[in-house]
Amino acid sequence: MASQPAIELKNITKRFGKVVANKNVNLTVNRGEILSILGENGSGKTTLMNMISGIYFPDEGSIYVNGEEVVIASPKDAFTYNIGMIHQHFKLVDVFSAAENIVLGIKDGKYNLKKSTERIKQISEQYGFEIDPEKKIYTMSVSEKQTVEIIKVLYRGADILILDEPTAVLTPQETSKLFNILRRMRDDGKSIIIITHKLHEVLSLSDKVAVLRKGEYVGTVNTAETNEAELTEMMVGKKVDLNIFRSEPCSDEVRLSVKGITCVDRQGTVVLDDISFDVKAGEILGIAGIAGSGQRELLEAVAGLQKLNSGEITYNNPNTGNADNLRDKTPMQIRNLGVRLSFVPEDRLGMGLVGNMDIVDNMMLRSYSKGKTVFLERTGPRYLALKIINDLEVVTPGASTPVRRLSGGNVQKVLVGREIASSPTVLMVAYPVRGLDINSSYLIYNLLNEQKEKGVAVIFVGEDLDVLIELCDRIMVIGSGKITGTVDARTTTKEEIGLLMTKSDYKGEMNNG
Amino acid sequence: MADVKNNIKSKREPLIHIAKRDDMVWWKAWIIRGIAILTSIIIMMAIALVLANVSRPEYASVSVIVETMYRGVLGRIEEGSFVMLWKYLQEVAILLCLALALTPAFKMKFWNCGAEGQALIGGFGAVVCMIELGGKVPDALLIPIIIVVSILCGAIWGFIPAIFKAFFNTNETLFTLMMNYIATKIIAYYVYIEGGGSHVIAPQKHGNLPNLLNNDYLLNIVIVALLTVVMFVYLKYSKHGYEINVVGESQNTARYIGINVKKVIIRTMCISGALCGVGGMLLVAGTDHTIRTDSIGGQGFTAIMISWLGQFNPFIMVIMTGLVKFLEMGMGKVADNCHLNSSFADIVVGIVLLCVVGCEFFVRYSVKFRRNKKEVKA
Structure with missing residues (x-):
């Protein structure tokens, strides 16, 4: 039972125009197993998961659920195969209660909130969730909302759960609570795929780790047989020093x-x-x-x-x-x-930068009003853009590429680079x-x-x-x-x-x- | 858990699926647009042939329709008669002027649907000056007054919705549309008073813009040509243009870098309204020398399409205006000759615009068909 594959991906390829988001990816998740998907930004983790959950459709390759080849063309199909995804951004109706959100969209003919609440309570007890089904979403903390999302997919009978960076918004205490629940689900025979950036979480939670690099599948290792350094090396393709150097503060001013x-x-x-x-x-x-x-x-x-x-x-x-x-x-x-005063805001593309403008024009945001003429001066910003691209190794086709086309890391490099450039x-x-x-x-x-x-x-x-x-x-x-x-x-x-x-x-x- | 797998219907890959693409080379994109225009012309021809066949069978041939269109726009140009050509260029100039006026507002994502009213009120300003001051002050003084008054009138018509947008975040689309009705009714009222029994204001003799090289339309055309270049430079190379772009893309970013968002909205709408006012003034003082409630004739709305079709680039807008006006006037002539009513031209222009706008879907997305028809075993 334990070694029976729940879901298998074979040679999955997905392209967006010229960009290959996933290339020949092979993955297997067994029943009662937690698999972590690890990869640098833009390595195609979320794209891959979106194909399993029916949001994207693969260009090549096939997906097997319980040993049978399947076609997942929509999120509805994914549900019929008992696949449930918990997205990074919650998709809940704020003014509804937890129970109402959980049953929302289920077409089994009967709408009986009392019965549903019973079942929600039963699921909660089984896995150790703490939830009040009658509580409205807008009064909930982030971790409670996440709980609702997880119960939502369990309620629909999901056997394969995909979690996209679930710990990004949680405190350490909430994270360890979530992990305990996930372990309990695993012991119950569910298969869990978790996307995360945090290596220590990968090591403490998962049974296997699959590593992607630039859309390509690097390999799967057993968590027990690996360590942080090795995983980082697989991910990045070279050794990385994981220590942060900290100097003593230099003044009292x-x-x-x-x-x-x-x-x-x-x-x-x-x-x-x-x-x-x-x-x-x-x-x-x-x-x-x-x-x-x-x-x-x-x-x-x-x-x-x-x-x-x-x-x-x-x-x-x-x-x-x-x-x-x-x-x-x-x-x-x-x-x-x-x-x-320099400020790198949380919302990079919505506040710090303008996504549709190119790197040069984004460099100008801080300095465009300088000078007496009514015309823009683009030579300085262009020089700065090239310097930042060079110094911070921004991956971009050129200085005139709209920043929204860059990956998250490169967007941030552009933003931080600009903010630091004003000394x-x-x-x-x-x-x-x-x-x-x-x-x-x-x-x-x-x-x-x-x-x-x-x-x-x-x-x-x-x-x-x-x-x-x-x-x-x-x-x-x-x-x-x-x-x-x-x-x-x-x-x-x-x-x-x-x-x-x-x-x-x-x-x-x-x-x- | 209940096994619901038996309910699955889609055992096969979907017949078509749509994928976004970012990388289409420019010439491929233009081939797609070319195909779209070709398609729309074929549809247009088909409709013209069918309708002409009903009313005037002798006109129901492609060559006759093409010739009629050509005559409708260019007239007897090969015989040295350029009257129709100048008329065509004048029409293009006015429509282009309004489209140019809308563009800075649109770049700011301020959906100014009030070009019609802003142009009318600009023309109204000109007519009032012509009637009230004509003969009392010399034309050399009257013309500058007319110019200033029209620009001011248009700017005020843009300023009012901008104020409400900036301070109370009202919906600018509805607001500017309402302003159109007010402008129309003001003119209706004025025409009623001034026109006397005929309800028409006779063409005025004073305060007409001078004719360049003895041509009625050349001055308008030259002014709009200059505006095109100025607008291009303003949007692309000026600090104002940059601010408009930032405010349009993200007001949060604009606040973050210290742009005064309210000021930019108001300033840009004043410019937009003022340019519409110029359009109205060119029409009234330059060519018509009078005003009616339908002087702009819906071009304020066509201008919205032009601005979008031109992707907010003034030079592409020139081409788009030329195309739309060609169809409108050409098909107008066909409708005339075939005893179809004048809405025919509008229908045709609508179809062409639909094809041209619709083809952008294929530029941005690719449609993939099912790769193999083999059924996946259940």
């Missing part, structure tokens, strides 16, 4: 000082609650927290994009010695003050390695370290606690818009940060009860 800022959004929710902190020149201040705890608003407040209800943001200008107040200033006014004194980065492969991630870490050594005050909002601990000097943890603690990155542990991340929630529960 406070570059940016935030005092008691509070921000209320349009719905009246307090998104930033009395936040105060200092950033020194030449240090990396990490900011950890569950996604949506106010990280984005905090950075946008400093960048002049968020209206504040109270508080002060003071910038100590190293050139003039002045202390400038940045509150209620627009980005243009901040720049005109001589504040060299900032304060550099804010939000999730700079999200969705990036190992090589690009380490390149970004090195760039941040370089800036730190130059005396730049770096604020790093991150989600991978291992990286935060390795890279930063101090880590400030925020929960629900409040600072729940600041720790020394050199002495803290993941568990300590994890607890701080959920601290305000516990307080809230205690107050209610």
